[in-house]
Amino acid sequence: MEVNLRIFRYNPEAGRNKPSYDNYTLEADPTDRVLDLLELVKSYHDGTLSFRRSCAHGVCGSDAMRINGRNYLACKVLVQDVGNNITVEPILGMQIIKDMIVDMEPFFESYRSISPFLVNDEIPEDGKERLQTIEQRERFDDTTKCILCAACTTSCPSFWSNDEFVGPATIVNAHRFIFDSRDTAPEKRLDILNEESGAWKCRTAFNCTQACPREIHVTQAIAEVKNALTTGRLD
């Protein structure tokens, strides 16, 4: 099938200092990934086109982009999913460096701010694993899936209007530890999320849940964190 691909371009170094679009008409299979099309353009039409990618099957989190106005991983969306007029743009709310490449530093800084690591120095005397029931493990399973792709955060209207907001991805990762029965510092993370830039900035727009390529119930995770903030309970 024929696909009309419209690609956002921005590269001040090469004089393209105003956002613009390049158009290509390409022959594609319905089952091609959008990433395959970008690779094709880069290999045979314009090597200057720049984007991040690595795993090519939706697990490394490199290639979150706006495709026809919605956030996806370019490697996890097929041509047949989006039709034959395809517009590819960088994710919103981050500083664009070149084409689809945005500055990810603030995103990772936000992630680091909630101490994303298990706090628990006690180790069983026999040196073996700590015990955790299947139910306790299940409690935070959903949020362990996060690959830090930023699709959720950059689809969030609250984040667009206020980049102080830690964003859904950070709350998801806080959730992963807050509800882990082995963790001993949930209060610390909850305190951070209780601040002005924290969970209360979420207006339940649901965009994040829709955007998440790992199908994490992001809004629900945020609601659970808010609930813990109000009730002080972690069940």
Added chain:
Amino acid sequence: MTQHHQHEVVIVGAGGAGLMAALYASRGADTAVLSKLYPTRSHTGTAQGGIGAALGNLEEDRADWHTFDTVKGSDYLGDQDAIEFMCQEAVPVVYELEHMGLPFSRTDEGRIAQRRFGGHTNNETKQPVLRAAYAADRTGHMILQTLYQQCIKNEVNFYDEFQVLDLIVDNGKAVGVVAAELATGELHVFHTKAVVFATGGHGRVWEVTSNAYAYTGDGVAIPMRKGIPMEDMEFFQFHPTGIAKLGILITEGVRGEGGVLLNNDGDRFMDVYAPTVKDLASRDVVSRAMFLEMREGRGINGQRYMHLDVRPETVNKYAELDKRINPDGSEYRVTAEDILGKLPDIVDFTRTYLGVDPVKQPMPVQPTAHYAMGGIPTTQYGEVVIDTKSTIMPGFYAAGEVACVSVHGANRLGTNSLLDLVVFGKQAGLRAAEYANGTEYGKLPDDAADFTRQQLDAILNNKGEEKAADIANEMKETMTDKVGVFRTEEGMAEAFEKMLELKERYQHVGVDDHGKVFNTDLLNTWELGCLIDSAIVTAKCALDRKESRGAHAREDFPKRNDDEWLKHTLAWLKDGKVEVDYKPVKITKYEPMERVY
């Protein structure tokens, strides 16, 4: 302008091996981690099925069974002292990962859950054993996340999106690296006492591959350009179950949970090729069986793929035939929910990329290029050794897929790579820090970045008579056809010649992008040079090894030949020529035997 930095230990790569090395090195020395990808984008994150350790959480298991299985799996080419060390260390290191916070799946008793994997057996009953510790089907993701989280906790220094292009050697010692900062295109020279390479593999040499775009063999090519040999490069693993055409991996855990491979007649053909463990034979055996079935015309609809069937009715039918029982003695049966719960990501992949629901339809699969057994030769402490006498090169360490200890020999068992990463990553980190503490900074040449700049300038200045993508496609096609699952003298000789030709043509590849900021055009082209170097050496080592062993299967020499070939290959790439030599395999307890599953 070239910028200069100094750190006692520099770790190149932030996957499982690099991060584990970083955690340990940073406790004893000033350490920095350089990675061309953000750490959480590393390939370790894609690993699915599990990490092997004889925890015995569900049934009896022993580290020495794990050791023997690994020796056997390696087709006796693995070094037995290192294998024993790894399998003993496996148990404490998996507990250590749990202590760090890794969210393993759990048993009814709340212990770490374990599943079956190919080649892992109870040595007494010869039956598959529950040894692979797992977190659903995203064990690698959880390892990568957990180690990265620990690095944040321990305030490890990261240089994210810094691509290393050269190793600086002075007087036979590693004294630094040169890296390009992706965001600015500037070159940075890192002056160090010790360098640890943990850069992963080179599976992008082949066409159908489970490997990420980033798997370009940088860690193979860079040391070779400094006269350091590679070990056992002819041994590259083809995993039996990649999604047809795409190569995306379907974990062996699917077969561990009871899934079976079927041919066009609906027959479970592994019965014939591995009567005892059937679908859970080791990977080389299963891939070859699939290949033979397809050659006999029994691929699905005569095509080059087979079915992997994990529908509950199929699993239960064969579980009944095999009399498979649960650890508590009850009959093994599964429901669709069990499958969905244990293999959620696999279900997601097949739905996304194939539109196939694996609890309702079989999945089309074919062997996919997967794992480099060969690489930078090291000791079991991560020290790089550079000749047939295993002379240590001071200041240079390697761990993970890029290294060849060798614990995987001619064929790696599933779950042993994740194990290798953490066990030997830790050793390399410890040793690098220890070495750094006992030594002074070596001398950095004034022109440290010159060699790198020359390489990049050469690409930038080419007129571009050749296209990188064409050369890459020719390489992949040739290597898949001629240096794949089955090999012949003629085919490999052709492939080797072709790779030399491509190396020559590569000198004329140009780029469109002449800028500095995120010039991925330039860096991808540089990476292609690394892939070609990896392919040349692979083809030549394969051509020279006149026997079949593990993943190296020759139609003209179908048998293993221990009298002549029970030895490791070492290969040097010098001025476009490959020199090959050999060194002995370390045999301790297990005399080579015929390998049957």
